[in-house]
Amino acid sequence: MDMQDGPERIFESAATVAEAVAARASGAAVLAGGTWTMRDPRRGVTLPERIVALSKIAELQSIEVFDDRISIGASVTHSLLAGAVSEIVGLEGLAAAATGAANPAIRRVATVGGNLCATEFAAADLVPALLALDAEVELALADGPRLLPLSEFLKARAALLKTALLTRVIVRRDVIASAHIRLPLRKAGDYPVAIVSVARSSDGTVRVAVGSVEPVARRWTALEAALGGKVATAEEAQALAEKTNDFIGRDGIETEGWYRREVLPALVRRAFAALRKGGAA
Amino acid sequence: MTVTFQLNGERCRFHEDPMTPLLDVLRREKFLTGAKAVCREGFCGACTVHVDGEPMMSCLKPVGLVSGCSVTTIEGLSSGDQALHPLQAAFEAADVVQCGMCFPGMVMSLSAFVRDNPEATRPQIKTAMAGNICRCTGYERIIDAVADYLAVQKAGSQAKEAAHV
Ligand SMILES: Cc1cc2nc3c(=O)[nH]c(=O)nc-3n(C[C@@H](O)[C@@H](O)[C@H](O)COP(=O)(O)OP(=O)(O)OC[C@H]3O[C@@H](n4cnc5c(N)ncnc54)[C@H](O)[C@@H]3O)c2cc1C
Ligand code: FES
Ligand code: FES
Numbered sequence: 001m002d003m004q005d006g007p008e009r010i011f012e013s014a015a016t017v018a019e020a021v022a023a024r025a026s027g028a029a030v031l032a033g034g035t036w037t038m039r040d041p042r043r044g045v046t047l048p049e050r051i052v053a054l055s056k057i058a059e060l061q062s063i064e065v066f067d068d069r070i071s072i073g074a075s076v077t078h079s080l081l082a083g084a085v086s087e088i089v090g091l092e093g094l095a096a097a098a099t100g101a102a103n104p105a106i107r108r109v110a111t112v113g114g115n116l117c118a119t120e121f122a123a124a125d126l127v128p129a130l131l132a133l134d135a136e137v138e139l140a141l142a143d144g145p146r147l148l149p150l151s152e153f154l155k156a157r158a159a160l161l162k163t164a165l166l167t168r169v170i171v172r173r174d175v176i177a178s179a180h181i182r183l184p185l186r187k188a189g190d191y192p193v194a195i196v197s198v199a200r201s202s203d204g205t206v207r208v209a210v211g212s213v214e215p216v217a218r219r220w221t222a223l224e225a226a227l228g229g230k231v232a233t234a235e236e237a238q239a240l241a242e243k244t245n246d247f248i249g250r251d252g253i254e255t256e257g258w259y260r261r262e263v264l265p266a267l268v269r270r271a272f273a274a275l276r277k278g279g280a281a
Numbered sequence: 282m283t284v285t286f287q288l289n290g291e292r293c294r295f296h297e298d299p300m301t302p303l304l305d306v307l308r309r310e311k312f313l314t315g316a317k318a319v320c321r322e323g324f325c326g327a328c329t330v331h332v333d334g335e336p337m338m339s340c341l342k343p344v345g346l347v348s349g350c351s352v353t354t355i356e357g358l359s360s361g362d363q364a365l366h367p368l369q370a371a372f373e374a375a376d377v378v379q380c381g382m383c384f385p386g387m388v389m390s391l392s393a394f395v396r397d398n399p400e401a402t403r404p405q406i407k408t409a410m411a412g413n414i415c416r417c418t419g420y421e422r423i424i425d426a427v428a429d430y431l432a433v434q435k436a437g438s439q440a441k442e443a444a445h446v
Contacts, residue, residue: 011282011299011345038341047300055346103412105338106323188411189324
């Protein structure tokens with residue numbers, strides 16, 4: 001491991017997952033692309049004193065496509081992800097999330113792991129897209145690897161990330177169509193004020209996930225239950241979304257909480273319209 | 282910690298905090314002030330440089346992450362005594378620059394874009410500029426200049442091909 005002391009900081013560049021896990025055990029914070037972390041000072045948060053960079057760990061940078069699943073390394077950037085999944089049937093929503101987020105220069109740098117592990121970031125695009133796909137995440141911990149559903153990871157994220165390293169995301173390929181609808185107030189680079197991601201599996205199950213409305217993205221289980229596996233039209237889905245809207249919107253600089261909540265049924269309509277056309281946004 | 286990288290073709294060392302934004306190393310240590318510090322949040326693109334040939338925001342790039350990489354700034358794209366980069370020349374010829382604050386970043390983003398997307402359409406050019414904010418020009422003349430540049434390059438390469446037959 002390449003370890004050097006700065007005046008105030010220890011910055012290590014791990015060569016393997018094991019080295020990164022060891023660094024975490026001694027208190028190092030993870031640095032992936034840095035597009036979130038580097039803005040810590042602007043949020044009044046001081047940069048971590050001890051840092052372990054992942055950029056030299058080759059095994060975290062690959063995407064493997066199998067017949068039944070795809071495995072996405074934590075250090076895969078948004079632009080690499082977009083390139084790798086844009087032709088895969090069923091993953092239209094994930095491709096739209098990876099292409100729609102931020103701006104080209106940020107997408108070239110910002111990683112999947114950083115998107116899933118920025119605990120204070122409510123507007124993450126990949127989180128709802130991957131929730132709708134019922135993805136699993138693999139963590140590396142001092143006592144070995146651990147696989148858990150993304151939804152479980154999100155619930156325990158802050159505690160898990162005290163020592164864990166996220167190593168990969170696993171997406172099953174039983175989804176036949178998906179869509180990711182984001183609503184930024186301006187097109188260029190704004191965070192979405194609300195996000196609706198939907199996916200339909202080959203067995204007819206429809207999953208709906210919402211991002212940016214509450215502090216952490218979550219599945220819209222009340223709407224999923226009301227849909228009950230039926231193939232709903234866009235308007236039917238919108239009507240059910242109006243009846244089952246149990247979100248409490250967060251206030252933020254871009255907009256107030258009530259607005260984030262109120263736009264959801266319209267985004268559900270757009271998402272279902274896209275789903276009927278075979279996905280995408 | 283010492284970070285070593287190539288800067289505009291020359292070896293460069295930085296001995297202080299590896300979390301220092303590359304932008305500050307360029308401007309404060311190397312006096313390369315082409316990359317501008319405007320938003321420092323990754324939104325405006327005024328600080329865009331190439332890292333291993335790819336445009337990135339230097340304000341959000343900890344210098345520790347460019348260890349072993351090759352960094353090119355607007356100053357290195359074409360130094361004063363060489364011909365301008367052809368896209369820079371096209372911008373100058375079409376008189377698209379106004380105050381100039383956004384242009385180093387605009388050129389760094391779009392020079393890589395035209396290299397990688399010789400067939401780009403107008404909407405694709407616009408999408409490529411989503412991370413480069415310009416407060417003066419209203420963008421249209423920049424987009425026109427890029428579209429014209431691509432058309433000229435294409436005509437040029439077609440003429441070359443025809444000459445080979
Ligand atoms: C201008 C701009 C616009 C943006 N727009 C959007 C947008 O539209 N949609 C969107 O979703 N995001 C957007 N973002 C946020 C963007 O920063 C994140 O989405 C990005 O994915 C973070 O990844 P990173 O690799 O840069 O993370 P980093 O900054 O390196 O890390 C982020 C956090 O995750 C932790 N971490 C990173 N990797 C791991 C890992 N493997 N294991 C454990 N912990 C880890 C770090 O310790 C840190 O706490 C935008 C950012 C900018 C600057
Ligand atoms: S100063 Fe870096 S993007 Fe604005
Ligand atoms: S020319 Fe002034 S900001 Fe673009």
